[in-house]
Structures are given as C-alpha cells and as structure tokens.
Amino acid sequence: MKQMINIRTLLVASGVLLTGLLFLPAIASAQGEEVSSAIRRYKDREASTGYYEEYEMLPRRQRPFVEIPGVRRGIFPYSPTAARVRVRMRLADSHQGIKFYERRRCEDCHIEQTRDIHTVRANITCRQCHGGEPIASNAHYFSPLNPIRRHAYVCAKCHEGASASYASYVVHAPNPLMAGTMKSFPVxxxxxxxxxxxxxxxxxxxxxxxxxxxxxxxxxKKEKAESEPDNEN
Amino acid sequence: MNLTTKTRIKRFSPLQRIFHVLLMLSFLTLGATGLSRMYIETPWGRWLGGLFGGYEAARTVHIYVGIFMLCGLLVHVFYLLFKINWQKFPRSLTGPDSLLPRPDDIKQFFQHIAWFMGFGKPPAFDRWGYWEKFDYWAVFWGLIIIGTTGLLMAFPLTSSRIMPGWGLNVAFWIHRIEALLAMAHVFIIHFFIAHLRRHNFPMDRAIFEGSASLDAVRHEKPAWIERLEKNGELDAVLVTEAVPGQQIVFYVFGYAAVAAGLFLLIGALINTPYISW
Incomplete structure (x- = not known):
C-alpha cells in the first residue's frame, strides 16, 4: 500500500515536472535570426524592424506579448498604432498587375532610386525602408513611409531621434545637373x-x-640681364 | 649660402606661419577624409578611408578636424581684431600693408595679364599681390560656406530643427562643390604659383621661414621695397637666412604637402567615372 502511494506520488511529481518543462524558456537556437528579405543583408546598419516576413525565419515561441483586439495576423507589433500600420492587409499594392512581379528586382524599374547615398554608401536595401509586400505608395495612409509617421517608423530605425523635419531630407534626391530638378527641387x-x-x-x-x-x-632672364647687367657676374 | 649677412626680408610673423601650417595640416586631413567618403565605392577611396579607420571613422575625423579648422578661423578673426591699427583705423586698412583689396589690384591684374601676353611692363607690386589677396580671402569665404554647411550636416538632428530637413540635400551639394573648388585651387593654382613658376622654383619658403629673398622681392614687388627704402624702414625688416637644417625641414614639409595634395587630386580625377554622383 505504502509502495502504491509512492508510485502515484512519483507519477504526479513527474507529471508536474514534465508540464513545468513547457514553461521553461525555449532552447536557444541559431535559427531565431531576423533576416532581411532583400539580397543584401543589413550589415552594420541593422536595426530591428520588429516584425518578420512569412518566409523568413521566426524566433521560436518568442512572440512579443502584445494583444490587440480584433487583430490576429502574424507577429504582433509593439503598439496599437503600429499594429494598424503594420498589418499588411490594409496596404494598397502599388505594383498590382505588373507581370512577373515576383521575378523582378526593385532596381529593374527604379534604377534612378538606387543611386543615392543611402543605397550606394550605406548599403541600405529598398525593403529596409519600403517594407515587404505589398508596397503601398508613400502617400497611402497606412504606409510606414507616409510623411506623418516616416520619421518615427523608418528614419529613426537608424537615425535615432529623427523628427518630421529631419525626415523631409530627400533620400532619392534628384540629380541637380538635370533640367527637371529645376521643377522638382528648385532650391x-x-x-x-x-x-x-x-x-x-x-x-x-x-x-x-x-x-x-x-x-x-x-x-x-633676358630682361633682367638687360636692366641689371652687373647683378651677379 | 650666406648666414651672416641679412639677405632676406621679413614677410610673415611666427604666429602667421603657425596659422598656415595648421591650415595646411587640417586642410589635407579634411581633403583626405572627405574624398575617402566621396570615393568609398572605389578601391582608392576605401584605401584612403582605411587610413582613418574606415567610412564611419573618417566622418568622425572629418567633423573634429573641421571644427578645429573653424576654431582656427575664429582665433584668426580675434587675431585680426588685435592686429588692426585702431588709432589710424580706416586708413590702416586701406594702405598697401593691408590684405584688403584695393582698386589698384584690379589695375595690376589686367596689367599683369597684358605682360603675360607680351605687352608693357609687369606691374610694380607692393607687399601683397592680387593673387595673394585672393588666396587669403578665398579661405575666408570658403571656410564660412563650407563650415556652415558642414556643421549643418554634422549635427542633422539639431539643424533640422532650425531648417527643413531637405536643406541638408542642398547643404551637401554646396559643401561638395566648395570643397572640390578649394582642393582644385590649392592643389593646382596655389601649388603652381608657390612652387613651379620660375620665380619661386623649387619652393617659396617665405611662409615657413618667415622671410623672402630680398633680390627676388625687389624684382617682383619693387613698390614695397621702394616704399620701405623711402621711409627708411628697410633695414629693420631685413633678416638672415635660416640655417640649412631648418631649410631642409621646410623643403621636406612643403613637398610632403604637395605630394599629398597631388595624390588626392590625381586619385580623385582618375576615379571620377567610377562613383555615383
């Protein structure tokens, strides 16, 4: 009888222990790495976007503990406002209808936009600012690049403390040599x-x-010799 | 070489020579760090940047040295305020010993050009030729333009509070063109005038030694010597030549600066097609 109790106690104890394992932190894994979705990596300019593409590696069971009523998609962002911006379902797709879009690279069409300092020198990729698919126009209300929030959502990822005025720096500045710049950026x-x-x-x-x-x-020398004939030999 | 007779005429005070040496060193450092960032897409630019610790570190060096140079300008302005003869105030600035431009400079400029073409005699320059005045004031307005735009870009978070952020786009181009102009002017025109033209070949030591050869000055700036002789002031400004050891230092330092400048100039010109403008 005494032995029976001991076996039952053992079973319960081991059950509790096994259940307890579930509450332990996840085993550290190299796979929980945030990866950019572009060909080039973040390099030394890496700053967390705070969210992950579907096809990128997710950190295992380490979701930010933020819940927004009615929003259930993917990893939750860190604030209610961010949730509205980062739910991609609400973004318009500027590239809708472009054939073979998946097979194309940004610079195939936007070659002019790859010649600025951010791209050429700091190796910033398009998606680090413009985000993943679908890419909405900067003027779209929910776009992270909309001037009402781009300083906080995009610029401040690298430039800590960026203000709205700061964000009016023209990243894809037109070439001042070109005549068109007279209209687009007269100053x-x-x-x-x-x-x-x-x-x-x-x-x-x-x-x-x-x-x-x-x-x-x-x-x-000839003149000098004429005017000062007895100057040095 | 005669080290006992006074064959040279005093032209720059020790403080003025120190100003020039500091300006040289900071100018070359700023040129190298700035070009290394501008040419970071090319192996030449990366190598140049590597000397200063890479792309980011080159910016830090550039900013600190730039602020140092601006402080130099500020100190120089204070120096001028002390140096100006306030008792004879407006006249002391319009005289021939002043670096302020005078109507005569324009006349002499055209007379000089005419002489290049073979017409007439060379102008009888006084203490400062028009090209020397131009070089002096070019540093002044150049530093104000490049310093202001540089500070705006060095502290963009602060500057975008007092102006719209797109002003930085404009500041960037003003800074760049002014820098290229300054470097091209120093590395081509200034170096040619101070080193290569026959009057000064192989080097005009005046800015390092403080004095210039009396014979040479009598030939190029006769009005100055004539004025000093007339007022009986010439003997007071005559000095002896520097000892050979010092002269070697002047030549080595001067030619090191020329070499650095030409290296930057040629490297920049060769690599121009390989960067994104």
Missing amino acids: LFYAFWIMVAIAVGTFAVFLPHTILWGIRELFI
Missing part, C-alpha cells in the same frame, strides 16, 4: 548651379592666368 538646382558658376568662374580666370604666368616667367 537644390539653383544652389548647385550658383556654386558651379563660382567654381568654374574661379578656374576660368585663374587657370589660364597661372599657365600664362608660368610661361611668361620662363622668358624673364
């Missing part, structure tokens, strides 16, 4: 050409001036 256009005029003006004067001077001085 840049005129500042650029005024500076070029100053630079070219300086050189237009001083380059020929200096070359001529250098040549002219090669012929000084």
Whole structure:
C-alpha cells in the first residue's frame, strides 16, 4: 500500500515536472535570426524592424506579448498604432498587375532610386525602408513611409531621434545637373548651379592666368640681364 | 649660402606661419577624409578611408578636424581684431600693408595679364599681390560656406530643427562643390604659383621661414621695397637666412604637402567615372 502511494506520488511529481518543462524558456537556437528579405543583408546598419516576413525565419515561441483586439495576423507589433500600420492587409499594392512581379528586382524599374547615398554608401536595401509586400505608395495612409509617421517608423530605425523635419531630407534626391530638378527641387538646382558658376568662374580666370604666368616667367632672364647687367657676374 | 649677412626680408610673423601650417595640416586631413567618403565605392577611396579607420571613422575625423579648422578661423578673426591699427583705423586698412583689396589690384591684374601676353611692363607690386589677396580671402569665404554647411550636416538632428530637413540635400551639394573648388585651387593654382613658376622654383619658403629673398622681392614687388627704402624702414625688416637644417625641414614639409595634395587630386580625377554622383 505504502509502495502504491509512492508510485502515484512519483507519477504526479513527474507529471508536474514534465508540464513545468513547457514553461521553461525555449532552447536557444541559431535559427531565431531576423533576416532581411532583400539580397543584401543589413550589415552594420541593422536595426530591428520588429516584425518578420512569412518566409523568413521566426524566433521560436518568442512572440512579443502584445494583444490587440480584433487583430490576429502574424507577429504582433509593439503598439496599437503600429499594429494598424503594420498589418499588411490594409496596404494598397502599388505594383498590382505588373507581370512577373515576383521575378523582378526593385532596381529593374527604379534604377534612378538606387543611386543615392543611402543605397550606394550605406548599403541600405529598398525593403529596409519600403517594407515587404505589398508596397503601398508613400502617400497611402497606412504606409510606414507616409510623411506623418516616416520619421518615427523608418528614419529613426537608424537615425535615432529623427523628427518630421529631419525626415523631409530627400533620400532619392534628384540629380541637380538635370533640367527637371529645376521643377522638382528648385532650391537644390539653383544652389548647385550658383556654386558651379563660382567654381568654374574661379578656374576660368585663374587657370589660364597661372599657365600664362608660368610661361611668361620662363622668358624673364633676358630682361633682367638687360636692366641689371652687373647683378651677379 | 650666406648666414651672416641679412639677405632676406621679413614677410610673415611666427604666429602667421603657425596659422598656415595648421591650415595646411587640417586642410589635407579634411581633403583626405572627405574624398575617402566621396570615393568609398572605389578601391582608392576605401584605401584612403582605411587610413582613418574606415567610412564611419573618417566622418568622425572629418567633423573634429573641421571644427578645429573653424576654431582656427575664429582665433584668426580675434587675431585680426588685435592686429588692426585702431588709432589710424580706416586708413590702416586701406594702405598697401593691408590684405584688403584695393582698386589698384584690379589695375595690376589686367596689367599683369597684358605682360603675360607680351605687352608693357609687369606691374610694380607692393607687399601683397592680387593673387595673394585672393588666396587669403578665398579661405575666408570658403571656410564660412563650407563650415556652415558642414556643421549643418554634422549635427542633422539639431539643424533640422532650425531648417527643413531637405536643406541638408542642398547643404551637401554646396559643401561638395566648395570643397572640390578649394582642393582644385590649392592643389593646382596655389601649388603652381608657390612652387613651379620660375620665380619661386623649387619652393617659396617665405611662409615657413618667415622671410623672402630680398633680390627676388625687389624684382617682383619693387613698390614695397621702394616704399620701405623711402621711409627708411628697410633695414629693420631685413633678416638672415635660416640655417640649412631648418631649410631642409621646410623643403621636406612643403613637398610632403604637395605630394599629398597631388595624390588626392590625381586619385580623385582618375576615379571620377567610377562613383555615383
């Protein structure tokens, strides 16, 4: 009898222990890595987006403990406002209807947008700012790049403390050399050409001036000898 | 070489020479760090950036040295305020010893050009030629333009509070063009005038030694010597030549700066097609 109790106690105890295992933290795994969805990695500019694409590796059983009533999709974002922005179902798809869209890369069409400092020097990928599919227009209300929130949702990922004014920096700045910039970014256009005029003006004067001077001085000696015949031997 | 007779005329004070050396060092450092970032897409730019610890570190060096240079400008302005002869105030600034431009400079500029072409005599320059005045004031307005835009970009969070963030796009291009102009002017025009033209070849040591050869100055700036002789001030400003050891230091330092400048100039020109503008 005494033995029976001991076996039952053992069973209960082991049951409790086994159940308790479920509440232990997950075994650390290298697979819980956040990966960018683009060809290039985040590199040293990595900043967490806080959410994951369906096809990317998810951290195992480590979901942010945030619940928003009525929103059930994927990993929950960290704030109620963010939830509304990041639920992709609500975003319009700017690329709807483009053939073979899945097989294309951003720069196939948006080549002009790959020549700015963010892309070329800091190796920022398109998706690090524009997000995953569907990509809505920046003017779309729920777009993270909408000027009402882009400073907080996009710029501040790297530029801590970015303000709305700060976010008005034109990432895909037009080339100031182009005539179209006169309309799209007149201040840049005129500042650029005024500076070029100053630079070219300086050189237009001083380059020929200096070359001529250098040549002219090669012929000084004769004059010097004439005017000061007894100067040094 | 005669080290006992006074064959040279004093041209720059020790403080002015120190200003120039500091300006040289900071200018070259700023040029190298700035170009390394501009050319970071090319192996040349990456190598150059590597000297300063990479792309990010080059920016830090650039900002600190830039602020140092701006402090130099500020100190120089205070120096000017102390240096100006306030007793003879407006006239002390319009005289021939002042670096302020005078109507004569424009006349001499055209007379000089005419002489290049073979017409007439070279102008009788006084203490400062128009090209020297231009170089002096170019640093002034250049530093104000490049310093302001540089500070705006160095502290973008603060600057976007006082102006719209898109002003940084404009500041970037103003900074870049002004920097390229400054480097091209120094590495081509200034170096040519101070080193290559026959009057100064192989190097005008005046800015390091503080004095210039009296014979050479009498030839190029006769009005200055004439004025000093007339007022009986010439003997007071005559000095002896620096000892050979010092001269070697001047030449090595001067040519090291020239080499660094030409390296930056040529590297930048060669790699121009390989960067995104």
